[in-house]
Amino acid sequence: MDPIRSVGIVGLGKMGAPIARHLAAAGFETHGLDVNQAAMAAAQKNGIKIAANAAELARRSDLVIVLTAFEEQVEEVIFGAEGVAAGARPGTVVAVAATINPDSMRDMAERLSARGLVALDIPICRGEGPAEAGELLITGGGEAEAFEACRPAFASFANSIHLLGGPGAGQAGKMINNLILWACISANTEGFKLGNKYGITKEAMRNMLLESSAQNWAMSTDVDPSYMPWAEKDMMIVLSEADRVRLSMPMAGVVKEVIKGIKIEHGH
Incomplete structure (x- = not known):
């Protein structure tokens, strides 16, 4: 799998904003999107390129990280009319960092695979302080090759990274x-x-x-x-x-x- 060079972050809140900053500081071309205009303006000041919608963000990204709050928001962000799946190139990695039901994650992974996309689940632990410090923990699930290709990006904001198994194992x-x-x-x-x-x-x-x-x-x-x-x-x-x-x-x-x-x- 090709190295990850560009990363899109959907959700620039208390966790997503510092994650995006760490990615940009590590040299990744970083794109962002949030429903909150102030969050996007703040991210832009930190070198994050703002996308008009999730489809556009996905077109620009090798890896998309979804950091919304609830499962229904993850569903809409990925599979909505202007969602990630609508704009992503074949082979793009879609990593769900939101905490959702493991069975739902497996279902999403199958639907993404049918579109030629690669799903990972990477829910994060430890909270806001470690997010600011770049010391989060990732509990991962999905294809090992894709996970390893993304590891350098993950390492920009997490210092403990674990792949537990296939799709849904991270959740x-x-x-x-x-x-x-x-x-x-x-x-x-x-x-x-x-x-x-x-x-x-x-x-x-x-x-x-x-x-x-x-x-x-x-x-x-x-x-x-x-x-x-x-x-x-x-x-x-x-x-x-x-x-x-x-x-x-x-x-x-x-x-x-x-x-x-x-x-x-x-x-x-």
Whole structure:
């Protein structure tokens, strides 16, 4: 497969904007698109070339990275009338960085393949700070040759890059990561509440736990439990997939309800 020289980013928000900047700084011809005009104007100041629509962006790109928020937006961006599939050249790699259902990802990969395009799923982990620092983690799925061809581009914004298997494997990896992450956040929140009943401050409890066997990433980074915009969506994906493969995951159901309760408690 030919080297990747030009990359298009659909979605220039809190994750997409720094990813586009890192790609441009690494020497990739970088194109961008967003529904927010201010986001596109800011990206343009950082050397990102703005496209009129997703089809035009795809025509200019060897690799297109889709960073929209929801699955229906991914569908529209890729397969809409002026979508990526309408403008992409044969062999173009379409990488879905949004978190979507693994089964949907496999379906999209088949439809893209039928059009002569190559699909990868590359959902990203670690959040906004690591995005700004170029230290994201990619949990990948898809064709190994295409993934390796894209690795230099991915390495401009991620310092931990994993190919887990075929189409949908990356989404499955992200789904499992998020299940465990939200479970940790749920346990941390309930633990701190219990400690508070004994007059132990969160700071004192956290300092102790960080040196104990209960230490976890959410605790280390002091994740704010009130800021979890995608948590319920993530857990619904987990539960939907568990139903599809006929796997009982009772803790996942509990975590989903705990997360909902935390958000309600904080007015979300």
